[in-house]
Amino acid sequence: MRISFVTEKQPKSGAVVAGLGEGGKLPAAAKELDKAAGGALSRALSHARSPGKRGDILEVTAPGGLSNSRVLLVGLGKPAELTARNLEDLGGSLAAKLNALGESEATLFGTTFAGGPSAEEAGAHLAFGALLRSYRFDKYRTTEKADAKPSLKKLAIGVEKTAPAKRIYDGLEKVAAGVFTTRDIVSEPANIIYPKSFVQEAKKLEKLGIKLQVLGEKEMKKLGMGALLGVGQGSIRESQLLVLRWDGLAEKAKSKSQGKSPGKAGQPLAIVGKGVTFDTGGISIKPAAGMGDMKWDMGGAGVVLGLMAALAGRKAKVNVIGICGLVENMPDGNAQRPGDIVTSASGQTIEVLNTDAEGRLVLADALWYAQEKFKPKTIVDLATLTGAIMVSLGRSTAGLFSNDDDLSTQLTAAGKEVSEPLWRMPMGEEYDRMIDSDAADMKNIGGRWAGSTTAAQFLQRFVQKGTPWAHLDIAGVTWSEKDQPTVPKGATAFGVRLLDRWIRDNHEGK
Ligand code: BES
Ligand code: MN
Ligand code: ZN
Numbered sequence: 001m002r003i004s005f006v007t008e009k010q011p012k013s014g015a016v017v018a019g020l021g022e023g024g025k026l027p028a029a030a031k032e033l034d035k036a037a038g039g040a041l042s043r044a045l046s047h048a049r050s051p052g053k054r055g056d057i058l059e060v061t062a063p064g065g066l067s068n069s070r071v072l073l074v075g076l077g078k079p080a081e082l083t084a085r086n087l088e089d090l091g092g093s094l095a096a097k098l099n100a101l102g103e104s105e106a107t108l109f110g111t112t113f114a115g116g117p118s119a120e121e122a123g124a125h126l127a128f129g130a131l132l133r134s135y136r137f138d139k140y141r142t143t144e145k146a147d148a149k150p151s152l153k154k155l156a157i158g159v160e161k162t163a164p165a166k167r168i169y170d171g172l173e174k175v176a177a178g179v180f181t182t183r184d185i186v187s188e189p190a191n192i193i194y195p196k197s198f199v200q201e202a203k204k205l206e207k208l209g210i211k212l213q214v215l216g217e218k219e220m221k222k223l224g225m226g227a228l229l230g231v232g233q234g235s236i237r238e239s240q241l242l243v244l245r246w247d248g249l250a251e252k253a254k255s256k257s258q259g260k261s262p263g264k265a266g267q268p269l270a271i272v273g274k275g276v277t278f279d280t281g282g283i284s285i286k287p288a289a290g291m292g293d294m295k296w297d298m299g300g301a302g303v304v305l306g307l308m309a310a311l312a313g314r315k316a317k318v319n320v321i322g323i324c325g326l327v328e329n330m331p332d333g334n335a336q337r338p339g340d341i342v343t344s345a346s347g348q349t350i351e352v353l354n355t356d357a358e359g360r361l362v363l364a365d366a367l368w369y370a371q372e373k374f375k376p377k378t379i380v381d382l383a384t385l386t387g388a389i390m391v392s393l394g395r396s397t398a399g400l401f402s403n404d405d406d407l408s409t410q411l412t413a414a415g416k417e418v419s420e421p422l423w424r425m426p427m428g429e430e431y432d433r434m435i436d437s438d439a440a441d442m443k444n445i446g447g448r449w450a451g452s453t454t455a456a457q458f459l460q461r462f463v464q465k466g467t468p469w470a471h472l473d474i475a476g477v478t479w480s481e482k483d484q485p486t487v488p489k490g491a492t493a494f495g496v497r498l499l500d501r502w503i504r505d506n507h508e509g510k
Contacts, residue, residue: 001095001130001131001150001152001153001154001155003127003131003155003156003157003169004156004157005123005156005157005162005169006107006156006159007158007159007160007162008107008158011068011156012067012068013069013105014104014105014107014154015069015071015098015105015106016033016068016071016106017072017098017108017109018030018033018071018072018074018111019073019074019075019076019090019111020045020052020075020076020111021052021079021111022053022054022077023051023052024045024048024051024052026041026042027111029109029111029158030071030109033063033068036066037060037063037064037065037071040060040063040064040065041060041063041071041073044060044073045058045073050075051075052076053077054075054076054077054078055074055075055089055090056075057072057073057075057097058072058074060072060073070101070103072094072098079113079114079115080113082113082116083117084117084122085418087110087117087125087129088126088132088485089419090129090485091108091127091128091131091133092129092132092133092485092487093129094106094108094126094130095129095130095133095134095155096133096483096485098152098155099150099152101151102151103152104151105153105154106152107155107157108123108126109157110126119159119160119161119165120159120160120161121165123165123169124165124166124172125168125172127157127172128172128175129485129486130155132176132487133486133488134150135179136150137183137187137491171314174310175310175496175497175500177310178309178310178311178493178496179496179497182302182305182306182493182496183306183490183491183492184491185198185201185302185305185306186296186299186302186478186493187490187491188295190328193277193298194237194277194278194328195232195237195240195277195326195327195328196237196238198240198242198275198298199240199326202244202305202324205244205305205308205309208312210244210245210246210309210312211245211247212242212245213242213243213245214240214241214242214243215243216238216240217229217239219241220365223365223369224343224345224347225345225369226342226365227343227344227345227361227362227365228241228325228327228362230336230342230352230361231327231329231361232327232329233334233336234283234331234332234335235330235332236330237277237328239326239328240326241324241325241365242275242323242324242326245268245321245322246308246311246312246319246320246322248311248312248318249317249318249319250266267375267377268321268376268377269321269503270321270322270323270370270371270374270376270378270379270380271303271304271307271320271321271323271381271382271499272304272323272324272363272370272379272381273299273301273302273304273305273322273324273383274298274299274359274362275298275301275325275326276294276298276328276329276359276362276384277295277327277328278329279297279356279359280294280329280331281355281356282330282336282358283336283338284355285356293479296384296479296491297329297384298324298326298384299382299474299479299491300381300382300383300384300472300474301324301325302491302493303474303495304323304382305324306496307500308320310496311503316508317508318503318510321370321374321376323366323369323370325365329355336352338353338354338355344361344364344462345368346368346462348364348442349440349441350364350437350441350443350444351440351443351444352444353444353445357455359383359384359385360383360385360455361444363381363459363462364459364461365462366381367379367463371464371467377468378467378468378469379467379468380411380470380499380502381469381471382471382472382495384473384474385471385474386452387451387475388450388451388452389452389473389475392452393476395476395477395480395481396477397421397423397476398415398421398472398473398476398477399425399452399472399473399476400412400422400471401425401427401453401456401459401470401471401473402424402427402469402470402471403427403460403463403468404468407468407470408470410502410505411470411498414498414499414501414506415498417501417505418497418501419486420494420495422472425452425453427453427456427457431446431450431454431457432457434446434449434450434457435454435457435458452473456473459471474495478491478492478494479492
């Protein structure tokens with residue numbers, strides 16, 4: 001789909017879409033059309049059930065007097081409540097509707113209200129929403145009928161001034177590119193994406209200026225990463241630790257710290273992702289039903305990739321390290337057994353009582369490496385870590401666990417702004433005791449209760465004192481069973497927009 005910004009008021013062909021405020025008065029853009037159509041629009045409007053209700057679409061097909069295929073009047077709701085996010089949802093829903101109708105071209109006019117987003121901002125966010133919704137992972141569908149495929153090829157956004165709208169949209173488009181990077185890699189099956197092929201995909205980001213560093217099993221063994229390596233040892237695919245680096249502040253930091261010790265300015269943020277490219281459960285094998293879902297158990301690592309692409313794409317003024325712990329968890333003659341004791345890179349020993357609680361083992365060594373090697377000022381990890389978080393929070397909100405109140409507040413606020421909501425979950429000593437082991441420093445399961453929190457307590461044992469850290473359990477939100485306004489069903493990329501926003505609001509140029 002090609003998106004453009006235009007100033008033309010009366011497109012001759014395709015569908016025309018105009019916004020309608022609550023109460024249902026025709027906006028300026030539609031008045032002209034109504035006149036040309038001999039009042040067909042106002043007549044249709046007089047029969048609408050709740051004119052202007054946000055998201056309601058009134059459809060007038062081939063009105064006489066107009067050469068357009070359709071006019072759609074879309075409800076914008078209460079003017080005072082119209083936000084950039086609402087407009088994205090509207091843009092997304094409209095894109096879906098236009099595709100369902102078989103339209104190949106459409107022009108969208110965003111009506112604006114005093115106090116709300118400007119016409120240019122509104123137009124850019126409408127377009128962004130339409131773009132996000134138009135994502136499709138269809139590379140393996142070779143026999144799909146033409147009339148089942150999306151029809152919308154050209155989407156024009158009508159604004160007063162194209163240049164400012166385009167400028168806003170350019171930044172948003174880079175974020176969408178990051179979102180698509182994540183959705184692409186998370187959607188791929190596990191016979192295509194395994195640790196080494198994940199790294200190959202990541203190499204495509206080098207053209208954006210991202211630097212890569214890869215550790216294989218030999219290097220990880222040297223570093224004593226027994227926790228991560230234990231998970232991968234039943235797989236014929238070699239485990240990998242992938243480090244991505246975006247130095248958007250490098251120049252500034254260098255000049256600032258000349259003669260001085262390198263201050264906090266250059267210290268990076270670290271984003272760490274669980275990248276279990278397939279999770280069978282290992283010897284503690286999962287039941288067959290639904291096991292295919294575990295192809296997206298690398299969702300956290302997928303978000304790391306997409307976030308780095310977004311930051312580099314829009315040349316964010318920030319230094320960020322992305323770390324992906326990449327392994328495949330398989331049962332095999334060489335797989336680790338329940339009861340095995342492994343030694344992590346931190347030196348702490350772990351009794352592996354359930355080989356299906358593998359994500360925390362991978363993250364233990366990845367988190368440790370992030371701190372030892374890069375001394376980050378803040379760490380955020382993302383992981384499809386526990387089924388228990390879905391029991392707690394369902395399929396729309398991710399769990400937030402943190403040792404830092406300010407960081408939690410920032411992340412929660414960012415999530416709210418982009419509709420990727422987080423809910424902070426409790427942590428504490430009483431939970432920490434639940435993973436004490438009789439045989440080693442800790443065990444990798446905490447029993448029946450508070451399963452997401454005991455997993456987070458496990459991770460916290462690998463976070464060094466004084467480092468602000470947050471863990472996002474995204475098991476419930478990485479994959480969507482249904483279409484949402486800006487998220488088609490499938491891989492959501494939940495986390496990319498959130499962390500992009502968090503960085504933009506709290507760390508850029510700082
Ligand atoms: N990858 C799973 C968690 C998961 C489940 C993600 C469903 C997405 C959807 C994780 O590795 C796992 O198996 N966790 C176990 C932990 C248990 C053995 C303590 C779980 O949640 O059952
Ligand atoms: Mn598992
Ligand atoms: Zn897993």
